[in-house]
Amino acid sequence: MGSLALYFRLIGASVRSQMQYRVSFLMLSLAAFMHTSVELAAVWALFARFRTLRGWRLPEVALFFGIITIALAVGDAFARCFDILPRLIRSGEFDRMLIRPRSVALQLVGHELTLFRVGRASVGLAVLLWAAAALGVHWTAARVALLVTAILGGVCLFSGLWVLQATLSFWTTEGLEIMNAFTYGGCETAQYPLAIYRPWFRKFFTFVVPLACVSYFPGLAILGRHDTALGSPDWFGWVSPAIGLVFLLAALRVWRFGIRHYTSTGS
Amino acid sequence: MPQIIVENLVKTFRVAQRRAGVLGAIAGLARRRHKTVKALDGVSLAVEEGELLGYIGPNGAGKSTTVKILSGILVPDSGRVEVLGRTPWKRRVETVSRIGVVFGQRTQLWWDLPVVESFELLRDIYRVRSADYRRTRDELVGLLDLDPLLDTPVRQLSLGQRMRCDLAAALLHSPRILYLDEPTIGLDAVSKLAVRDFLRRLNRDRGVTIILTTHDMDDIEALCRRVIVIHEGGIYLDGTLEGLRARVSRERRLTVDLARENGQVSDPDAEVIFRDPRRVTLAFDPQRVAPAELIARIAARHEIRDLFVENPPIEEIVARLYQGAGQ
Amino acid sequence: MRPYLAILSARARVLLQYRAAAAAGFACQWFWGLIRMMIFQAFYQNAGASAPMNIQQVVSYVWLGQALLLLIPLRVDGDMAEKIRSGNIAYELLRPIDLYAHWYARAVADRIAPAALRAAPMLAVATLAGWLKWTSPAATAACAVALVAATLLSAAVSVLVSITMFQTVSGVGINSAILAVTFLLSGIIIPLPLFPDWLQPVLNWLPFRGLMDVPFRLFTGHIPVSQLPGQLAGQLAWTLAIGLAGRWLLGRSVRKLVIQGG
Numbered sequence: 001m002g003s004l005a006l007y008f009r010l011i012g013a014s015v016r017s018q019m020q021y022r023v024s025f026l027m028l029s030l031a032a033f034m035h036t037s038v039e040l041a042a043v044w045a046l047f048a049r050f051r052t053l054r055g056w057r058l059p060e061v062a063l064f065f066g067i068i069t070i071a072l073a074v075g076d077a078f079a080r081c082f083d084i085l086p087r088l089i090r091s092g093e094f095d096r097m098l099i100r101p102r103s104v105a106l107q108l109v110g111h112e113l114t115l116f117r118v119g120r121a122s123v124g125l126a127v128l129l130w131a132a133a134a135l136g137v138h139w140t141a142a143r144v145a146l147l148v149t150a151i152l153g154g155v156c157l158f159s160g161l162w163v164l165q166a167t168l169s170f171w172t173t174e175g176l177e178i179m180n181a182f183t184y185g186g187c188e189t190a191q192y193p194l195a196i197y198r199p200w201f202r203k204f205f206t207f208v209v210p211l212a213c214v215s216y217f218p219g220l221a222i223l224g225r226h227d228t229a230l231g232s233p234d235w236f237g238w239v240s241p242a243i244g245l246v247f248l249l250a251a252l253r254v255w256r257f258g259i260r261h262y263t264s265t266g267s
Numbered sequence: 268m269p270q271i272i273v274e275n276l277v278k279t280f281r282v283a284q285r286r287a288g289v290l291g292a293i294a295g296l297a298r299r300r301h302k303t304v305k306a307l308d309g310v311s312l313a314v315e316e317g318e319l320l321g322y323i324g325p326n327g328a329g330k331s332t333t334v335k336i337l338s339g340i341l342v343p344d345s346g347r348v349e350v351l352g353r354t355p356w357k358r359r360v361e362t363v364s365r366i367g368v369v370f371g372q373r374t375q376l377w378w379d380l381p382v383v384e385s386f387e388l389l390r391d392i393y394r395v396r397s398a399d400y401r402r403t404r405d406e407l408v409g410l411l412d413l414d415p416l417l418d419t420p421v422r423q424l425s426l427g428q429r430m431r432c433d434l435a436a437a438l439l440h441s442p443r444i445l446y447l448d449e450p451t452i453g454l455d456a457v458s459k460l461a462v463r464d465f466l467r468r469l470n471r472d473r474g475v476t477i478i479l480t481t482h483d484m485d486d487i488e489a490l491c492r493r494v495i496v497i498h499e500g501g502i503y504l505d506g507t508l509e510g511l512r513a514r515v516s517r518e519r520r521l522t523v524d525l526a527r528e529n530g531q532v533s534d535p536d537a538e539v540i541f542r543d544p545r546r547v548t549l550a551f552d553p554q555r556v557a558p559a560e561l562i563a564r565i566a567a568r569h570e571i572r573d574l575f576v577e578n579p580p581i582e583e584i585v586a587r588l589y590q591g592a593g594q
Numbered sequence: 595m596r597p598y599l600a601i602l603s604a605r606a607r608v609l610l611q612y613r614a615a616a617a618a619g620f621a622c623q624w625f626w627g628l629i630r631m632m633i634f635q636a637f638y639q640n641a642g643a644s645a646p647m648n649i650q651q652v653v654s655y656v657w658l659g660q661a662l663l664l665l666i667p668l669r670v671d672g673d674m675a676e677k678i679r680s681g682n683i684a685y686e687l688l689r690p691i692d693l694y695a696h697w698y699a700r701a702v703a704d705r706i707a708p709a710a711l712r713a714a715p716m717l718a719v720a721t722l723a724g725w726l727k728w729t730s731p732a733a734t735a736a737c738a739v740a741l742v743a744a745t746l747l748s749a750a751v752s753v754l755v756s757i758t759m760f761q762t763v764s765g766v767g768i769n770s771a772i773l774a775v776t777f778l779l780s781g782i783i784i785p786l787p788l789f790p791d792w793l794q795p796v797l798n799w800l801p802f803r804g805l806m807d808v809p810f811r812l813f814t815g816h817i818p819v820s821q822l823p824g825q826l827a828g829q830l831a832w833t834l835a836i837g838l839a840g841r842w843l844l845g846r847s848v849r850k851l852v853i854q855g856g
């Protein structure tokens with residue numbers, strides 16, 4: 001069976017397994033929903049008091065919020081096993097994957113599609129839909145397509161970050177939370193338009209961890225605004241989500257190097 | 268041409284050391300000390316197709332390291348390994364598609380799904396053709412009596428049932444070589460016998476090469492003609508079970524059940540190692556006094572109701588072997 | 595008293611083992627603080643003087659929050675959840691000490707050791723960077739006292755939330771949800787005074803302000819030192835109430851467990 005078909009077979013098994021614990025799934029989804037709602041409540045409260053954020057209005061910020069929140073939730077569901085790699089190594093599950101004649105990365109993403117992330121995703125979607133209505137933007141097919149690719153680019157970016165974290169875990173199991181600064185921290189950052197942050201921060205999240213490429217620039221393009229912060233051309237936002245994919249592919253390269261290290265040092 | 272060739276395998280590990288106490292923990296924040304452990308120190312062996320061999324040794328001797336290298340998931344520091352004509356860690360996918368591995372303490376089945384779904388997923392992972400899969404599956408289900416279990420979620424199976432399913436799962440892709448790590452651990456007597464019987468038939472009828480790593484000496488006794496003993500990273504012994512016994516001790520044991528209570532049973536050429544009002548066990552060297560001679564001597568002085576002669580338990584032999592190897 | 599001190603010490607030792615983890619956690623929080631600080635600064639650019647706190651107080655508040663984040667109940671106690679789920683909790687019930695006191699001691703240790711480890715470098719960096727403005731020794735002392743009470747309150751909340759896991763099979767999800775709300779209402783995400791005016795009375799009546807909001811506002815002078823006794827009384831009263839609720843709930847849960855056979 002080909003790799004793509006096998007992926008769907010494997011996550012099918014994962015979904016069936018998770019559905020056996022329906023109550024647990026609902027409770028965890030509720031928790032994720034609450035956590036994301038709390039983040040949303042913070043944004044709302046600040047806008048209730050301050051009205052604008054350096055010229056940005058709440059519906060515009062809501063667009064950014066929605067895009068990155070959905071991207072993180074889907075990425076989190078998809079790349080979960082990279083996140084928990086140390087646990088899989090300890091339990092011997094990872095060695096089992098090496099003993100099977102398939103790509104280890106494929107087996108890792110196929111091992112679990114964490115369904116309860118839908119709690120976060122649903123908040124993101126609700127916010128996105130509200131923003132879409134409240135913005136008064138003319139939703140052409142192109143704009144909708146850009147929205148979707150931005151989210152997909154975000155999924156690739158976050159997945160790439162977890163792949164890098166997993167690769168790091170081959171060398172040390174401690175200190176991996178640093179990645180949370182870029183994944184969950186990155187999500188929190190990108191909930192607001194990147195223009196509001198300091199210059200060096202913006203540059204970091206454009207050139208090192210290309211967060212802006214999957215949220216800020218596409219968002220600008222959808223809103224029809226010019227980039228006054230970094231001065232990028234107006235067309236850039238239409239293609240920048242692809243950089244998320246490039247990031248993921250680069251991360252997978254590094255991952256292969258990590259596996260080589262793992263097999264030569266054992267666990 | 269042997270199926271598995273291992274020459275001069277060397278493998279060392281670096282292990283970080285933790286220090287005790289609160290002060291040690293704070294000191295550990297600054298610098299870490301490392302210890303180098305030599306897991307394998309020049310191991311060489313060769314396995315022909317269709318062999319059923321036992322690979323034993325004390326914990327930490329290097330057994331699982333060897334198996335990991337043979338499976339291609341660990342790269343040695345130096346040495347040559349060929350499994351089915353390939354270097355395992357260089358041709359991982361090709362090697363692992365032709366071997367099966369069973370870990371006694373961990374299952375490879377999907378915990379919450381019915382057994383048959385795990386089989387089907389493995390079929391897809393190993394790219395087994397549908398017709399071949401159905402045939403192999405039906406054979407294994409028949410041999411291991413899995414029919415009533417197929418629709419049961421793995422988490423509801425008993426340990427013995429799960430091990431039988433794991434055995435089948437490891438063989439669905441018809442591997443030529445099977446590695447088993449503690450397959451009978453924790454199993455009840457009936458399940459152990461079933462597993463041993465299955466492995467014996469698998470090896471005899473299908474010619475599958477089996478390498479068995481275990482601490483259960485009854486497994487070894489029941490299944491293996493050839494035994495390799497590894498100790499502190501080196502091969503200590505590579506031969507038959509009888510050779511192993513002879514190497515450690517020629518000792519044999521005579522147990523006598525008496526007709527009347529008697530505490531006086533003894534013999535100058537034998538040592539009493541167990542005494543009961545009605546039963547006595549004597550240990551003796553058959554080269555010093557022949558078993559028949561010893562029996563005759565005791566029968567002449569006491570009324571015997573029953574007797575039997577046996578070897579010392581294999582556990583004792585192996586324990587003595589490990590102790591001897593340490594010197 | 596000695597068994598509880600032993601528990602504290604053992605816990606501290608475990609938590610100190612992970613040095614890279616400590617460094618990574620520090621880096622993470624430094625990052626978080628930076629993000630939140632920049633967000634508030636951006637909002638304040640258009641705010642003018644109408645906000646209930648000035649930007650300097652908000653920034654200090656943010657960095658105090660990052661420094662002392664580990665004091666508040668953040669996550670469900672994974673050990674506890676696992677023990678309850680697997681039934682190993684039975685072993686805890688067999689020990690000859692007061693169960694609630696044992697868990698409370700553990701909760702306090704789980705807060706103090708990591709928080710102390712994280713706070714020192716965090717406060718140093720924030721002060722050196724000019725983000726954290728120290729007002730007066732009196733304010734600092736008042737804050738310290740309030741933090742002690744906050745730790746006691748936090749431990750009580752944490753234990754109560756953990757005990758509710760006895761009640762349901764999938765308690766972890768509900769607990770996580772409760773903790774998220776606790777998080778928001780403690781002020782760690784947004785200083786409580788910045789919430790809409792109509793929410794202020796509600797926030798003042800809830801126990802969670804005692805976790806972060808009260809100590810931090812004492813530090814920045816937003817709450818005058820003279821009000822310390824009143825605030826302290828509020829924190830301790832809530833600690834007592836939640837502690838007693840926890841004890842009662844634990845008693846009920848244990849009885850139920852023993853009757854059902856676990």
